[in-house]
Amino acid sequence: MKLLRYGPKGQERPGMLDAGGAIRDLSGVIADLRGEALSPEGLARLAALDPASLPKVAGQPRLGPPVAGMTNFVCIGLNYADHAAETGAAIPKEPIVFLKSLGALCGPNDDVVIPRGSTKTDWEVELAIVIGRTARYVPEAQALDHVAGYTICNDVSEREWQLERGGSWDKGKGFDTFGPLGPWLVTKDEVPDPQDLAMFCEVDGQRMQDGSTRTMIFGVAKLVSYVSQCITLHPGDVISTGTPPGVGLGKKPAPVFLRPGQTMRLGIAGLGEQVQRVVAAE
Incomplete structure (x- = not known):
């Protein structure tokens, strides 16, 4: 479904x-x-x-985040071996966990707002796990029993606030509109292997990211189990699992970041696509 x-x-x-x-x-x-x-x-x-x-909905209404009542918007950093390599970071020995503000949550096609004074706003297409059953101290072998399905997250990031303003990733990840989620929740029966999904992100039609969940360092089951050891996960909670290479921060010979007026399009095989217009904060 x-x-x-x-x-x-x-x-x-x-x-x-x-x-x-x-x-x-x-x-x-x-x-x-x-x-x-x-x-x-x-x-x-x-x-x-x-x-x-069921009643058919007319027209093309706005889509909101595909789940409600979220308690935890969890994200995983540097979880793709090829992305870690492009940023010059070492392969993590354990998942890097941070929280995205619930205020960042928005619909898959809502505008993304560049914060005031930002010059380093970046894109990140990510597979997002949607929790369907409370998970606390879950063994890895039972982790998928707690998953309702999957969706797409654009883990939009302001790199100066993330990396240069005191060392807390959360600051660069939690701005309003920095968590587009959707377009829909695809139940796990339609995703037989979440570790074999092609994914992409384009900016103004230029392909920036072209990867696969095959290069994830820690897979879905590991992440659900790991996070449940320190955070109780509730139905509707999301774990966004990291991004493949091609982010603006890693571009050579110099980083490339988002500007007002640009358009992002991103998708994951079987999970649909998102399209966001980039606008400046008022």
């Missing part, structure tokens, strides 16, 4: 994408894509529905 949330910001309704690509309204079935609706039992009930029996 492909599950989504549509409508104006703060007023999103739950929906399902049918086989023809039309949005079907789920608000008569569930209140939102949160909590119990994301559990194995909740997803099974949604999968049993006939999409044709």
Whole structure:
């Protein structure tokens, strides 16, 4: 299944994408894509529905983040061997974990706002894991039992604030609009191998990132298990799993960063695409 949330910001309704690509309204079935609706039992009930029996949504409404009620927006740094190499960093011995502000969360096609005074705003296409069942001290062998599915995250990053303003990555990752998520939650039954997904990011039509989850250092099961040792994960929580090479910071002979007026397009095989316009902060 492909599950989504549509409508104006703060007023999103739950929906399902049918086989023809039309949005079907789920608000008569569930209140939102949160909590119990994301559990194995909740997803099974949604999968049993006939999409044709659900109201068809007209037009092309705005898409919001595909899950609601998030408690933790977890990110993993330097989790691709080829990305670590382009930045000159050593291969991590354990996952590098940081938190993205919940205020950064936005829809997959919402504008991305460059902060005031920023000259080093960067892109990062990432596979995002959506948690469906509470995970606490989970063994790696059982980790995928706690996963509802997958989506796409653009881990937008302000590199000066991340790397040059006191050493806390969170500062450069948590600006408003720095967490586009979606377009939809693809349930894990439709993603048989999350460690074999092609991914890309373009800026103004120029391919910047062209990678695969095959080069992840720590895979999905390892990450869910690892994070659950220090952070209790709840339904609707997200772990964004790191980015392949091609970020602006790593460009040679000199870094390249985003400017107002540019457009980002990014996608992962089977999970859809995002498109964001880059604008300056007011």
